[in-house]
Amino acid sequence: MVDGRQKTRITLSRLAEGERAQVVQVTAREGALAKLLAMGILPGVELSLVQAQPLPVVRMGSTTVALDRELAQLVEVAPLGPGSRPGRGGRRRCRWWRRG
């Protein structure tokens, strides 16, 4: 929907830890929608899942936000493959959000 290509869509709550994804659709309404928008989670935004437990924590650019599973289920994303997993393992590929 965002860039025309057909991709698998999953809800944000099912994204794997460390995986990157692009937000495709926000199915939340009213209060929940306002909260997601306030955090900057809207279609087209790229994010990566920092951790899944105990709550999903996502990183967008240099912003990190936590949201509960109920909210994460209202966000549909298209996975873009593994990103870097902060704090896991030794040296990693350069982080996409930090490339100068």
Next chain:
Amino acid sequence: MGARSLSLPFELRYTQPLEEAVEEVAQALDGGYGLAPRSIALLLLQGDEATVQRVGARQPEVVRRSRELAQALEAELGQPVALAVAAERYRWSQRVAAAVVQERAARDDTLGERLGRWAMHPWVGLLMVAGVLYALYQFVGLFAAGTVVDWLEETLFENWLTPRVNAAVAELIPWPWLQELFAFDYGLITLGLRYAVAIVLPIVGAFFLFFSILEDSGYLPRLALLLDRLCKRLGLSGRAVIPMVLGVGCGTMATVVTRTLETRRERVIATFLLALGIPCSAQLGVTMALLAQLPWGLVLWGGVVALVFLTAGFLAARLMPGEPPLFFSHIPPMRWPRGKNVLVKTAARMQWYFLEVLPIFLLASVLIWLGRLTGLFELLTGALEPVLAAMGLPAEAAVIFLYGFFRRDYGAAGLYDLADAGLLAPAQLVVAAVTLTLFLPCIAQFGVMWKERGPRVALTITGVVLLVAFGTGWSLHHAITWVGGVF
């Protein structure tokens, strides 16, 4: 898009058909809302409740029209207006950012970043919570509530100010009934002011200082996310962790802080749990001292209070009408707090505390004075006696429960005396400690409940708390007697 265009007054124009709707609503507004008509129009189209109410009171026809437009837009765009507006703003801000922001590669994995991640880790995070609570106990529970309070109470008030005030009042006011309003055991200066300045201020000040440090370090959102799931079971969201932690310092202040919770349902549940199951530092101090010689009693006390707290929260979550809360939070990077910021914040909070809570302490003194003067207190202790007898407690304990509500240290001292005189068996001590912990902490907290949640909620909560406190005491008394009879 250059720097020049950004320095000019700027209006974001939306794409059609959104822009057309914004203009139509903006034109229809008569302009007296203190905001640019376009801003009001956008809020109306997005269904912002406060704006709908404000404009509806003056121009209901505009609200009706904007609702129609919003419905038409939603059908045409296939998404809510709020989402379309946010998407356009996002696209625009991305364009601006791309033109003006330069990014440098940041240092990889600083200590703050690692600490920040550990604080969110499912079990390393919980270890850190334990560490933070221990530090809190050392600083607020032992240092402030112990050392500092002792000094202020004994040196400043008992040895210096109180005798002078008593003497001066006895000299200046000839009527004993009026003397007691200002001085002696329950006077405005010798009780109200002493309570606020010598006991509560140091505890609360230390707590505010600790809290400001935690706040500025970026730790609190991590704590909230870590405990969100537990809180959800109690009908709260992770955000409620903040007033709950504050409640261990002072329940009165914590009840004020429940303002920050999002829904009325959450605020009521948090207020209720603070009144029932979160012992404030004064209650904790009393209990620790009473049960120090009784390790099994301390464990039993902790277990029963925790059980009642969790059960009450669990039931409240199911019985209170309304939507369950949603949790979201920005997670700022962990930072070393700046001393000056922390001090300014602490000072501002203490000032606010004094303005909001001191009057209630003074009011408590006046109420005690009135209660004694009119004989109302004697009636109340008389009414309490049979309730306490049902819990296996002696009649002398009635005075402690009643006065303890106004003056916590009196309750503690009274219980000591009873225990010292051999009037309380170990089992009775545990029953008394559990009941006093669950009992409404103090009149100040009741006052704040009344002020923040209204009389109906405050009285309902008080009723439930009294029922649960005495019910638990009664059950515990009978359970202990039964177990004692069996073994």
